[in-house]
Amino acid sequence: MKNIVSKSIMFAMAMTIIVSCSTVKNANKTQKGAVIGAAGGAAIGGVIGNNVGNGNTALGAIIGAVVGGAAGGYIGNRMDKQAERIETEIPGAEVSRVGEGINVTFNEDAGVYFDTNKSAVQGASAETLNRLAGVLKEYPDTNILVEGHTDSAGSAEYNMSLSQQRAQSVANYLASQGVARGRLTAKWYGENQPKSDNSTAEGKAKNRRVEMVIVANEQLKQEAINKTKG
Secondary structure, three states, X not given: OOOOOOOOHHHHHHHHHHHHOOOOOOOOHHHHHHHHHHXXXXXXXXXXXXXXXXXXXXXXXXXXXXXXXXXXXXXXXXXXXXXXXXXXXXXXOEEEEEOOEEEEEEOOOOOOOOOOOOOOOOHHHHHHHHHHHHHHHHOOOEEEEEEEEOOOOOOHHHHHHHHHHHHHHHHHHHHHOOOOHHHEEEEEOOOOOOOOOOOOHHHHHHHOEEEEEEEEOHHHHHHHHHHOOO
16 A cells, blocks of 8 residues: 555654554554554544644544544454555545544545536546445445535635535535445535645645545444454
């Protein structure tokens, strides 16, 4: 998984602190996930603090879904496999394994984009989302948050509306391709969560994006707990 990287420096700091306090050595990715979960959400929350929320809602959603312990390791193993499938099917997407979840970012260079001032899914974007829908249907025991983001061009009010239309358009399109609608939630943030510098064309292109968060649903959480009891 050459492109699957840590999404957040702050989250990486939290993991480093927690793992360094553990006694597990030479742990694989899933085992490390179990150690992180066992150390408790309070430690992660203390390190990340205000960086979750207005600063990074995707990260906040993943942390909010943490089960922890051995069950968290079980979920992490399932997420590893799903992340690999997404990266294989959509090599241009930025796929990040974070804790017990997956964060996928699509921008103009990564397969999902929109015509200026438009929100319709078409052309190459439709092809990308078709492939993504196929993977999501292979792993039905997850919930998906779809986030819309824009650059700073135009008014803040207009950008908020445009990001709403795009997030809902992507969620609706995935549902039309057979992803259960009950798994999908759309949220939008306009220009409020830039990833790059809006003063440059390159930075604006990175900020015009759709992000997705994939986390375990209640059925998978219960399965993980049952499978790892004792």
